[in-house]
Amino acid sequence: MSSEDAVREVAARARAASHELATATRATKDAALHAMAEALLAAAPQVLAANAEDVGRAEEAGTPANIVDRLRLDDSRLAAMAQGLRDVAGLPDPVGEVLRGSTLANGLELRQVRVPFGVVGVIYEARPNVTADAAGICVKAGNAVLLRGSSSARSSNAAVVAALRGALPGSGLLEDVVQLVPGETRDSVTALMRARGLVDVLIPRGGAGLIRSVVEGSTVPVIETGVGNCHVYVDATADLEQALAIVLNSKTQRTSVCNAAESLLVHEDVADEFLPLVVEALQAAGVLVHGDEAFAEYDDVVPVTDEDHAAEFLALEISAAVVKDVEGAIEHIRRWSSGHTEAIVARDQATIRRFVAAVDSAAVMVNASTRFTDGGELGFGAEIGISTQKLHARGPMGLPEMTSSKYVVVGDGHVR
Structure with missing residues (x-):
């Protein structure tokens, strides 16, 4: 037959x-x-x-x-x-x-x-x-x-x-x-x-x-x-201790899944304070950071490429860049995201509302890990997949x- x-x-x-x-x-x-x-x-x-x-x-x-x-x-x-x-x-x-x-x-x-x-x-x-x-x-x-x-x-x-x-x-x-x-x-x-x-x-x-x-x-x-090139954006108004925990969980809790973070964006106003913390923590967890010029000042950070910005690594690797503000983060996400999940860490409600309204992905997390884009975690029971299209099924x-x-x-x- x-x-x-x-x-x-x-x-x-x-x-x-x-x-x-x-x-x-x-x-x-x-x-x-x-x-x-x-x-x-x-x-x-x-x-x-x-x-x-x-x-x-x-x-x-x-x-x-x-x-x-x-x-x-x-x-x-x-x-x-x-x-x-x-x-x-x-x-x-x-x-x-x-x-x-x-x-x-x-x-x-x-x-x-x-x-x-x-x-x-x-x-x-x-x-x-x-x-x-x-x-x-x-x-x-x-x-x-x-x-x-x-x-x-x-x-x-x-x-x-x-x-x-x-x-x-x-x-x-x-x-x-x-x-x-x-x-x-x-x-x-x-x-x-x-x-x-x-x-x-x-x-x-x-x-x-x-x-x-x-x-x-x-x-x-x-x-x-869809594949998951998921971003975490750390705003100038973020609680940086909270931001560090969210970045680490999003990237390292389990790397081989589509809701793991693959890209990190940091507001320039907190870069001097946050970058040394997050680079040290990511590297301690075994993560290879592909960073822009601001991140590249730190040891063992490799230069980021367009391919890195677009990548779903599914491994202990992450692309990283400093952006001017929330509009810069939105622009970066619009260019490189796969439309799966994006997260913002911020305390300013106007900034949060702008990010949520402007980011066109299946799921947007506010002060929470990207790893929550999951049917079980959201109370749906076991899921059959994460849809990034725009028909009747979108998200888990x-x-x-x-x-x-x-x-x-x-x-x-x-x-x-």
Whole structure:
């Protein structure tokens, strides 16, 4: 069987399963999510053994440490995946929510209600936790899900999906609502991108190259996630002790994620006081600073380039520059940001309002770390990705973003 035929076969099974899932009660879906969580923990030996195979192959191939970190699972990460499924079960069911409603002048009753997409395909890199997160969110939102992870995580993903599928029949759902897309070559990805009519929406989650290839090559509608060149701007009115903590947390708490800060901007009025503090603290944490002329006065700071300003390092590196004022920070962000998350550290409310209004990113943090751009941290439960586009889904994509809507119009013999 060709890759295209194999992919279309699982997509057809997903389509059939999605019809039943679309009308499942919240109780049934929540029971399934809890069963999936328990099954995942019960399969911990198999999942961790499979993950060790993936990590071993990655290390033998010389994969960068930050990518290996994304790939690696342990007991705590597996427990977090299971808890993410439980958290989603505890969230309100978006399906059937009335978005707006009214009685028209002619007496027709109008309602716009949330409904599932149907079949969602997720194409993602490295991180096997996405397998459980995506499955849980899609099932709760009433969607069947087709999961196409990277070949680097093939053993981990297969083990996770096997555990999740095994839990479904006993909870009243068809196991085909969660499926791994067959194949490890580019052909299977291409087939998924061309399964229009069987797959309703595709979500790419990964690096810029993956996202671009899916957006440009797919005939299936795409919800675009984005890379994270996130900025922290330290204003002249900032509490510098607070600013230092926010910069360090944004950059170093976990470097291999899209909401880690990659760029630092400092108001010139506090540069003399703040730069020696922040450079010392970043370097003590192992961060290589790519700095402009003001930063370059300090030891071991390397000259910053345009490529650095645009980079999503996903590593212990950061670009850094001094700006004249908040307008200079806004101008810099408009030029270099990927539209993911920007943070301002300031006490002046007029400056904060200006920054929030002028910065056009999916999330803006005020006196808080960029690391809070996360579905779990914002109370959405596990997320399926961070969208930087400007359609219905922007920022952390939780349950509501995994639905569409339809209009229900009720009359009493009305004719036009």
